[in-house]
Amino acid sequence: MRDNKNSKMTIIKGITISFLFAGSTVVLAKDDSANLTGCAKKACEVNHQLLTAKRQGNSHQVVGLNKALNNTNEYCTQNGLKAELQQKIDDTNSEIEEYKTGLKKAKRQGKHDKVKKYQQKLNDETKQLKQLID
Known part of the structure; x- marks a missing residue:
């Protein structure tokens, strides 16, 4: 049973990291998210701020921006x-x-x-x- 929980956590962590890297690629590829719109643009902008905070070693800002990115991905709507x-x-x-x-x-x-x-x-x-x- 314990191995099953560890496997699930590993999968969840992998998916989360994949999203972060995918978001990083989008930010780098789109350069300032100029061609994105709506929720995708908002997520890209937050992800860009997150990467900047990580590079600057601002752990408190990283925590807040991770929360903002999760909320954007979960709750953002066009309306x-x-x-x-x-x-x-x-x-x-x-x-x-x-x-x-x-x-x-x-x-x-x-x-x-x-x-x-x-x-x-x-x-x-x-x-x-x-x-x-x-």
Whole structure:
């Protein structure tokens, strides 16, 4: 019975290592996962971060990224990704509106340093929104 458990664990470890190496190959072959989409892209990005953390010897980050990779592989769905992206877009739009309000207020008050600060934040958020939409 004990040998059977050891055999199962060996098989599971082998499969896990195979997935990691396969993911590594995908990351290296795709270089930044440019041609992947959806959950495959997300898994590839997490795997890339995992490999970087391993190379840097960051064991705490490796543990967290292993968990993230497992969760991505198990729970990731296209609808979930769309909902997550839409939430980020909505949050960014809210930030943009707040910065526009702050910018108008700073202009009315003649506070040039705040105008500059709000304009920069507005530009950054607008750029981020464009990236999210793309």
